[in-house]
Amino acid sequence: MIVEEVAALFRRYMDEPDQTFVDDAQTAIWLRLAYNDFRAIVCSTDPYIYTTFNSYTLAAARTLALTPSILGPTAPAATRMYQLLDLWWQDPSTGVLLRRLKPGGTREELVDGRCDYMLNGTTIEFNREMTGSIRVTYIVEQNVDWAGGIVVGSNEYIDDLNAFHDIIALTGYLQYAVVDSADNTQLIALFSRRQRQLKEYIESRGGGLVEYVSDVAFDLE
Numbered sequence: 001m002i003v004e005e006v007a008a009l010f011r012r013y014m015d016e017p018d019q020t021f022v023d024d025a026q027t028a029i030w031l032r033l034a035y036n037d038f039r040a041i042v043c044s045t046d047p048y049i050y051t052t053f054n055s056y057t058l059a060a061a062r063t064l065a066l067t068p069s070i071l072g073p074t075a076p077a078a079t080r081m082y083q084l085l086d087l088w089w090q091d092p093s094t095g096v097l098l099r100r101l102k103p104g105g106t107r108e109e110l111v112d113g114r115c116d117y118m119l120n121g122t123t124i125e126f127n128r129e130m131t132g133s134i135r136v137t138y139i140v141e142q143n144v145d146w147a148g149g150i151v152v153g154s155n156e157y158i159d160d161l162n163a164f165h166d167i168i169a170l171t172g173y174l175q176y177a178v179v180d181s182a183d184n185t186q187l188i189a190l191f192s193r194r195q196r197q198l199k200e201y202i203e204s205r206g207g208g209l210v211e212y213v214s215d216v217a218f219d220l221e
Contacts, residue, residue, distance in 0.1 A: 001165035003149025003156035006031060009169040013187060014176050022176065028146040034171035035142055035158070041195060042161065043139060045202040047085060050159075053137045054079070055090065060131050064124040070138065071122040080141040084119050092133035101134075164198045167191065 001009075007027055014022060022030075042049050054070055068074040070081040087101040104115025110127045117126050124136075149156025158165055170191040177183060 001158065001162055002154075003031070003144065003146060003158060004152050004154060006158070006165050006169050006172075007150045009166060010034075010172045010176075013169055013173040013184075021180075024150050025147065027172075028150055030172045030175040031150075031168060032142075032144070032146045033175055034168045035144060035146070037171045038164075038168050039142060041167075041198060042202060043083075045199050046205070047083070047139060049161075049202070049205075050082075050139050051085060051137055052079065052140050053135050055095070055133060055135050057092065057133055058130045060129045062126050062129055064126070064130075064134065064136075065122065066124065066136070067122045070136075078140075078143045080143075081138045082141045083139040084124075085137045085139060087117060087124070088135045088137070090133050090135045095135075097135065161198075164194065164201070167194050167198060170194065 010027065010031060011022075039050060056064055058064065066072075066081065070079055075081075084103075086103070089098040089101065090096060091098060101116035102114075104110050104118045107118065107120075107125075109115045110118050110125060113127055115127065117124050119125075144158055145154075145156050148154055158168075170187060173184070173187055174191065
């Protein structure tokens with residue numbers, strides 16, 4: 001689905017006959033928030049669906065600033081970082097990944113060598129001087145134009161999970177329901193079912209199947 005189709009479905013779920021209460025601007029806000037929720041569901045199952053990476057060359061560096069390349073007010077909207085996933089040493093000439101660096105969450109881990117790096121604000125800190133090529137893999141922020149995409153004919157793309165974009169409209173309805181003090185048990189039930197289907201799809205999206213082993217008791221007598 002594209003943005004205008006999601007917006008049309010959202011309005012159908014709301015059952016608002018005009019824009020007196022919910023205009024295009026408010027619709028765009030709710031759908032943007034709904035898409036953030038949608039992406040959170042996806043990333044909780046497979047964080048690598050919305051990932052990209054940047055490579056950096058270090059020379060005896062103890063820190064790596066992620067501004068302005070992927071963080072900060074001037075970072076490009078299409079490549080802004082939402083969440084850091086991992087760091088890899090890579091071959092600078094071929095880009096081949098050589099070794100994954102071990103992350104940490106506290107400076108104590110960094111100082112005593114239990115980790116290779118930690119993210120401190122917009123800066124990656126290392127436990128020693130680093131020289132070489134580093135690949136930073138991260139989840140990118142959404143960059144969908146919900147306000148402009150509502151316009152019929154704009155054909156604003158969302159992402160490749162097209163079969164499940166009705167969940168965005170359903171989540172948008174839940175945002176609306178809070179304000180309108182509305183309740184629709186059928187839509188809520190549909191939302192829960194579609195969430196489960198989305199998670200099941202993501203788990204098998206890469207071609208792998210989950211295998212279950214059952215214990216079978218044999219009577220040998």
